[in-house]
Amino acid sequence: MYELENMLLQMQEHLEKVVTQAKADLNTTVPEGHLRISIDKNKPRYYQCIDDNKGVYIPRDNKELPKRLAQKGYNKAVVKKGEARLKQIKRITKNYSDDEIEKIYTSMNKARQLLVTPIEPTWDQLLTKWYEEEYHGKEFKEGTPLILTEKGERVRSKSEKILADYFYRKNILYKYEKPLHLKGYGTVYPDFTFLSRKTYREIYWEHEGMMDKQDYARAAVRKIESYQINHIYPGERLIITFETEQNILNSKIIENLIEKYLL
Template sequence: MNNFKIDVSVDCILSQAQKRIDELQLVIEFLQKQLEKAPEGSLNGTSSHSQLQWQRIVGTKRFYLSSGNSKLIKALAQKKYNALLLEDFKRQRKALDKLINSYVPQNGEKTYMSMSERWRKQIVPLNIPDSEYADLWQSLRYKGKTIENTGFLTSKGECVRSKSEIIIADVLASLCIPYRYEFPHKMKNGDLSRCIDVYSDFTCLNIHTRKEFVWEHFGLMDDAEYARNAVAKIEMYQNNGYFLGDNLIFTMETHEKPLNSKIVRDLVKKYLI
């Protein structure tokens, strides 16, 4: 889909920076509380006759601390460490705040879209806009499994195999997630001896990361034979490089515990938006 031999990856710097800022802020608040509870004064160590002597400094006064004051020595040493650490984390936080305020992610899409349509027709963009990429991805023609009229129709008018698949398809459509129903993937079978076509229930695209996810729904998990086959299928996906949360999503249900549309929506928001 891209005529360039290079591609500019999705820019996650700002989100990663904000995550780091949030982490730093928690540590900063923790260190500040620790310093508030620390003993008064500071610790100074001097060498005398090859032995280290500790002094506690409070204002202009100095007090020598004997080995019997080990608890206080440790508390004051920890106080110094916490204070140095606090300053370091504050510097990191300040640098990241500056980055957040000044950095504008750009993978070329904004520049491309700023040009008129007549100009865009003459250009091969470094990265095509998400909407165009999604349209191209969605337009791929393929031959899925043969399906008779089940009576289960999605909001897009597609015929699927169950009410639960209607739920998944309609949530995907409502959140504008491109998907292919029962798209064939070449995979090695259970004993890895040959390749077979595996018609995954849904193959979905995260438009922003441009990453594909396979979504399998296991709808009869209270049936022992079906459950064994489901476990074998999940294992086959793993043997072919598909892992839960990375590029594989699956949902399950039983007769007593049907598919929850909220869970479907939460999964879509987690992995596909």
């Protein structure tokens, strides 16, 4: 599962922040000892325990000391649990790779590979199969300008050509205007469809190029909402870029999105 390693690293980063925050709180001025609570007539009684577990009674008008002692105990427990989990994650990720099973096959020489059928298809095999599956894209209306990409594929706009050429130069396989059915909306033709190596699921890139035109923008918002209704969310399986006459497609944004989602 290609997401496992990423999930573990994200969890590690999260826990490191939590532990750092808890330790920072403990390094501030904190009272000695720990808090003991007893219940008397359904009301809590607080004790500060320093040299023994019985402790010294904390008067009711001292509301701050029980809170600080309780917070101290909580933070210590967070540090203890967080550090234990961090050790586990680091042990796992030290010698772990999402594609370690695949590498058993791909590390073989070609002659040996010809004799072996991998238990699981390799990423390249899956990607090739996905890419070679035929589909019928959206038809071009008569009179539509002829715009060709570096790959020789026809697209509908100069911005789509810019995007397609970026993908082509980086050897990123895509399908142009592959039909996708969205429940409650109908069939859409995402500008570009990719197969994600991280999730083995399709992700979609929609470029909305005339957002300063009211009718176009209204239709674009409705379409994007329909993606989300079908549980395809921006930042997960949907990449969106925008453009107006004043704000053209930003090449740096393209590069960042490719780096984040497609490489």
